[in-house]
Amino acid sequence: MSEGFKELKKQLLSGRKNGYDRLSPEALAGMEAYCADYKAYLDAGKTERLCAGETVRLAEAAGYRPYVRGMALRAGDRVYVCNRGKAVMLAHIGRRGLEEGVQIAAAHIDAPRLDLKPNPLYEESEMAFFKTHYYGGIRKYQWVTIPLELRGVIARKDGTVVPVSIGADPEDPRLVITDLLPHLGMEQNKKPLGEAVPAETLNLLLGSRPLGDEEDSGRVKLAVMRLLHEKYGITEDDFISAELEAVPAVNACDIGLDRSLIGAYGHDDRVCAYAALRALLDLAETPEKTAVCVLADKEEIGSDGVTGMQSAAFDTFMEDLCASQGAALRVCLEQSFCLSADVTAAYDPDYGEVYEKRNAAYVNYGVGLCKYTGARGKSGASDADAETVAYVRRILDDAGVGWQMAELGKVDAGGGGTVAAYMANRNIATLDAGVPVLSMHAPFEVVAKLDCYEMYRGMKAVYQAV
Ligand code: MN
Ligand code: MN
DSSP states (O other): OOOOHHHHHHHHHHHOOOOGGTTHHHHHHHHHHHHHHHHHHHHOOOHHHHHHHHHHHHHHTTEEEEOOOOOOTTTTOOEEEEEEEEEEEEEEEOOGGGGGEEEEEEEEEEHHHHHHHHEEEEEETTEEEEEEEEEESSOGGGGGSEEEEEEEEEEEETTTTTEEESOTTTTTTOOOOOOOOOGGGGHHHHHHHHHHSOGOEEEEEEOOOSSSTTTOSSSSHOOOOOOOOHHHHHGGGGGGGGEEEEEOOOOOOSSSSSSEEESSSSSHHHHHHHHHHHHTTOOSSSSSSEEEEEEESSSGGSSSSSTTSSSTTEEEEHHHHHHTTTTOOOHHTOOOOEEEEOOOOOOOOGGGGGOOOGGOOTTOOEEEESSSEETTTBTOOOOOOOOOOOOHHHHHHTTTTEEEOSSSSSSTEEEOOOOOOHHTTTOOOEEEEOOOOESSSSSSSSEEEEHHHHHHHHHHHHHHHH
16 A cells, blocks of 8 residues: 555545543543443442432532522532422533533433333232333343343332332342243244233233232232232222332443443443533533533433423423523523433344445444434424534544444344433534443343443543533
């Protein structure tokens, strides 16, 4: 190869690099420390409520105070609002006025799971079970025969709220959903993957030991209800006003002989939520523009509801911030930028046919930017304008953050959405960006440590940008 050819190639063609060929040894040490903290955040926040609680704990430890309406806010002030215990909004007030806009990172802290039905408890063939209703896009066959834990709350009629945790403590029993044995699976094997495990068979096994005498009925169910009454003081009707979620009873761990990856439940989207949060908490100086971090609930079911990104809770928070400076909310939003921080699909060589290799996100290549998501010809996507994409390219390049441009799979292979459209609809320039994930939405997802760290560094750069 002639020197001239090499030179011209370097000058004209894009040359993305594996992050390990780019990062310094010091950066790699920083990555390990960051990922250790991230794993602890995952283990502490397996549901949106637990994750919101852990977020508030970390924010307060970093000096954030709960925002009280009417509070005077000055540059350098750091406040947060927790929306109904399930979503968190934080702000670090910048030097410039809010009429000049804010720098937003919006991620979500809900994840696919199995919720209990309102009337969950029943007995069948002298075994007790909970009925579930899945939340978000799951592949149902992945949720059988794995250890599960039950987390959430029961709100009693008297207004008291009881936290529930079964299976999280190492001494606790676990729950499980059974599956058919291969010996009797002949007919099931012929069914399409999506139909082989019907949703109504996703029932959690709770026990088998009866109470009372031989001639009594419903003895196992009553025995389970008695245990729950002893532990939580509840009766069967209290399930009606409860939010109980079955999630994998597995903690985050390193994956691979080289420990370069992390396996865990809920990377989507706590990997971006943690990056957005931690980058905000770690801002050493008051940013030029106000930095806002939104950790929303309900993304996996469409972002509706009071704690979802479509809720007016966000507008109310922003309006309160604006009111403290006499700024107009609409002017502020018009001048703002939002990074919709959500995961993207990592190229998986075992399923290469669903990706378009020239526009796929690769493990260890950094933050995956997505100009648009959606399905069937970008339907449902906010489709960021070229100028907004250029703006983010500049921010990340100036900060030396590794990034790649990606689409979520081949055109018409499927598709997906994020909170981006709901931010863009508010007249906020918005771009999707996130960590590439292997086995997204599975009970145990995989990400690369390097990409987690680049996401964090990218979020810091976005908060500091103007
Ligand atoms: Mn997501
Ligand atoms: Mn998702």
